Amino acid sequence: MSTVQTTQAGLDARDARPEAGTPPGPRDDGRGGDAALRRLLHDPLALGAMGYVALVVVVGVFAPLIAPNSPNFVDLSQANAAPFSDGDFLLGGDSSGRDVLSRLLWATRGTLVACVIVLVVSTVVGVVGGLLAGYFRGRTEVVASWIADAIMALPGIVLLIALYSVIGPSIPTAMAVFGVLIAPANYRLVRAVVAQVRGELYIDAAKVSGLSDLRIVFRHVLTAVRAPILIQSGYVLAAGIGIQAGLEFLGLGNPSVPSWGGVLEQAFSAIYLNPQGVVAPAVLVSLTTLAFVLLGNALRDALQGSGRRRAATADRVAEARAARAARPSPSTAPEAEALVTVRGLAIGYPDGESDVRAVVDGVDLCVHRGEIHGLVGESGSGKSQTAFAMLGLLPKDATVLGGAVLFDGADLLADPRAMRRARGTRIAYVPQEPMSNLDPTITIGRQLTLGLRAVKRMSKDQARTHLLGLLGRVGIADPEAVFAMYPHQISGGMAQRVLITGAIAGDPELIVADEPTTALDVTVQADVLALLRELRDERGLGMLLVTHDLGVVADICDTVSVMRHGTIVEHQEVRALFAAPEHPYTRELLSSALDPEEA
Numbered sequence: 096m097s098t099v100q101t102t103q104a105g106l107d108a109r110d111a112r113p114e115a116g117t118p119p120g121p122r123d124d125g126r127g128g129d130a131a132l133r134r135l136l137h138d139p140l141a142l143g144a145m146g147y148v149a150l151v152v153v154v155g156v157f158a159p160l161i162a163p164n165s166p167n168f169v170d171l172s173q174a175n176a177a178p179f180s181d182g183d184f185l186l187g188g189d190s191s192g193r194d195v196l197s198r199l200l201w202a203t204r205g206t207l208v209a210c211v212i213v214l215v216v217s218t219v220v221g222v223v224g225g226l227l228a229g230y231f232r233g234r235t236e237v238v239a240s241w242i243a244d245a246i247m248a249l250p251g252i253v254l255l256i257a258l259y260s261v262i263g264p265s266i267p268t269a270m271a272v273f274g275v276l277i278a279p280a281n282y283r284l285v286r287a288v289v290a291q292v293r294g295e296l297y298i299d300a301a302k303v304s305g306l307s308d309l310r311i312v313f314r315h316v317l318t319a320v321r322a323p324i325l326i327q328s329g330y331v332l333a334a335g336i337g338i339q340a341g342l343e344f345l346g347l348g349n350p351s352v353p354s355w356g357g358v359l360e361q362a363f364s365a366i367y368l369n370p371q372g373v374v375a376p377a378v379l380v381s382l383t384t385l386a387f388v389l390l391g392n393a394l395r396d397a398l399q400g401s402g403r404r405r406a407a408t409a410d411r412v413a414e415a416r417a418a419r420a421a422r423p424s425p426s427t428a429p430e431a432e433a434l435v436t437v438r439g440l441a442i443g444y445p446d447g448e449s450d451v452r453a454v455v456d457g458v459d460l461c462v463h464r465g466e467i468h469g470l471v472g473e474s475g476s477g478k479s480q481t482a483f484a485m486l487g488l489l490p491k492d493a494t495v496l497g498g499a500v501l502f503d504g505a506d507l508l509a510d511p512r513a514m515r516r517a518r519g520t521r522i523a524y525v526p527q528e529p530m531s532n533l534d535p536t537i538t539i540g541r542q543l544t545l546g547l548r549a550v551k552r553m554s555k556d557q558a559r560t561h562l563l564g565l566l567g568r569v570g571i572a573d574p575e576a577v578f579a580m581y582p583h584q585i586s587g588g589m590a591q592r593v594l595i596t597g598a599i600a601g602d603p604e605l606i607v608a609d610e611p612t613t614a615l616d617v618t619v620q621a622d623v624l625a626l627l628r629e630l631r632d633e634r635g636l637g638m639l640l641v642t643h644d645l646g647v648v649a650d651i652c653d654t655v656s657v658m659r660h661g662t663i664v665e666h667q668e669v670r671a672l673f674a675a676p677e678h679p680y681t682r683e684l685l686s687s688a689l690d691p692e693e694a
């Protein structure tokens with residue numbers, strides 16, 4: 096593999112891609128940028144790297160004023176003089192008697208120009224290509240990807256040497272060509288981000304509002320690639336320094352123009368006469384490359400959230416937990432005869448740089464056998480987070496700040512093994528979006544069988560017979576046919592019945608259903624609710640039903656907890672709640688449900 100290919104592979108591997116699912120751009124508001132800058136300015140390595148790069152730039156710009164001599168000034172008495180010897184030249188002289196320090200200072204300009212050329216060419220070619228390919232897809236993407244693959248297949252260093260024979264010693268041209276050679280790294284990065292952003296609903300909304308493709312690309316899509324490209328730039332600059340110094344070292348530069356690689360090559364030729372001579376140019380090239388790599392890393396950490404940030408958040412989590420533990424604690428005993436009891440549940444998420452925001456704060460509730468308990472409240476009140484905590488399905492960045500989920504004598508939050516044992520067999524889940532919870536690549540029968548056999552010892556045939564019976568029970572007219580179908584071949588209502596089949600297949604005692612009818616049309620909603628009620632009656636199941644719909648609560652629930660801003664404001668039997676709501680928020684909720692104009 097050539098040097099350029101190696102560099103390119105390195106650029107790809109270092110991968111400045113945003114974390115999966117979170118293209119930074121569209122979510123970057125001004126505050127995000129400010130927070131990233133603050134993080135950068137608090138990172139000592141980043142500060143050191145930025146300080147060093149700033150120094151190099153200043154030296155490059157003011158080289159004529161700073162350098163003690165002109166780069167081609169000769170003092171033969173200083174030929175091959177060692178650095179810091181008694182002569183006039185601080186870093187000694189090269190084999191022609193020229194001042195090494197002055198040559199290095201003057202060469203900084205050429206190096207900076209070379210870096211800018213590589214950066215501009217690789218960014219313009221890569222970003223434009225990636226934007227076009229990722230946004231328009233189809234033939235544009237096929238052609239652009241073919242060109243990118245072809246460029247990546249070129250033996251870069253050989254090409255640059257061959258170029259020398261055609262254009263002569265022109266480092267700017269060679270660096271422009273090098274920019275094109277590494278542009279595919281930017282192209283791939285941008286194309287991947289754009290392909291992801293393109294599917295977002297706000298892009299569809301922009302199209303519908305009549306914005307032209309060009310404006311959508313510049314206003315919405317380009318912002319999404321800003322951060323990854325910025326991160327990649329550090330690595331591109333580092334690669335540019337290495338390649339420029341390499342070409343000069345091979346003697347492919349203009350000998351009359353001073354360069355770091357040229358000084359290194361001269362020192363290397365005279366290594367037996369003046370071994371220390373190689374140190375200064377080698378250190379300069381290495382330090383500058385290192386500074387750009389560190390800057391790239393620091394930008395990545397600052398823009399994507401760093402370990403320091405996580406550590407700071409961990410401190411705040413510990414503080415929040417300690418503060419909660421210090422409060423007078425409610426009972427930690429399970430409710431008498433309850434199937435599951437939630438006590439003082441508190442869940443937090445990182446907020447800003449180092450804070451933790453509680454989104455569920457001291458929730459108490461319980462569900463008995465044969466009871467359907469509704470958890471109702473406005474959007475964002477913390478209903479789903481409560482349900483996810485009971486299932487051990489909280490997202491990675493969520494933190495349990497306190498509380499317990501007591502089930503069969505164990506606290507499922509404190510005992511992950513008990514949670515694993517209970518989930519799928521004794522506690523099951525019915526999700527909101529039936530279609531997105533079925534794997535489109537395998538048949539309904541296969542995924543139901545896989546799920547069932549993961550929790551129950553059964554042969555494939557036994558599982559099939561059991562599942563076909565259940566599919567019939569949940570109202571699927573032709574279970575055999577549906578068993579062999581893929582998810583896209585069935586309707587949303589059927590998909591929800593399939594998921595309910597999966598939930599009851601392990602014979603659970605508790606079902607947690609998160610808005611199980613929200614994604615369905617009204618008649619199918621009624622059928623699914625009736626099915627859940629029948630299953631409760633038949634099997635004596637306990638059910639926690641998360642919903643924002645008071646109609647659903649009135650239709651199916653026995654008891655209800657009303658949630659607002661992460662806490663339960665009222666707990667009642669359903670009839671009592673509708674007849675005499677106690678909390679002002681419940682009254683507000685009921686009146687807006689009865690009067691849709693107000694809602």
Ligand SMILES: Nc1ncnc2c1ncn2[C@@H]1O[C@H](COP(=O)(O)OP(=O)(O)OP(=O)(O)O)[C@@H](O)[C@H]1O
Pocket residue numbers: 444454472473474475476477478479480481490492643
């Ligand atoms: N991954 C996350 N990171 C940060 N905050 C989150 C995350 N997931 C949820 N939240 C926050 O937690 C709060 C409660 O969310 P939750 O999904 O439980 O609301 P909900 O009551 O179920 O509402 P909805 O019916 O709209 O889903 C919200 O303020 C939400 O912004």
